[in-house]
Amino acid sequence: MVSSHELKVIFSEEVDVHSAEQTTHYRVSGIGHPLKASLQDDRKTVALAFADPFPNGVESMLEISQVRDTSGNRIAETKRFLFVL
Numbered sequence: 001m002v003s004s005h006e007l008k009v010i011f012s013e014e015v016d017v018h019s020a021e022q023t024t025h026y027r028v029s030g031i032g033h034p035l036k037a038s039l040q041d042d043r044k045t046v047a048l049a050f051a052d053p054f055p056n057g058v059e060s061m062l063e064i065s066q067v068r069d070t071s072g073n074r075i076a077e078t079k080r081f082l083f084v085l
Helices: none
Strands: 006-010 026-028 036-039 045-049 059-064 079-084
Touching: 006 059
Parallel strands: none
Antiparallel strands: 006 045, 026 059, 036 045, 059 079
């Protein structure tokens, strides 16, 4: 987590820029999809910017789906990660 409106997701390998920057591939419970998804220079980190802040002290869930690596392999199933601000 970067701030109350931003998350950084770090993948285990380099990801495809087009799928990594598709905002509909990410969702936070109670917040929705990010406004922007930006693949960083390392091609493993995606910065997600949301319009609304994450609730303070409340467990939220980030869902990631359909992101592909640079070989074209897609995440097999939706990945879910819990976080608290």
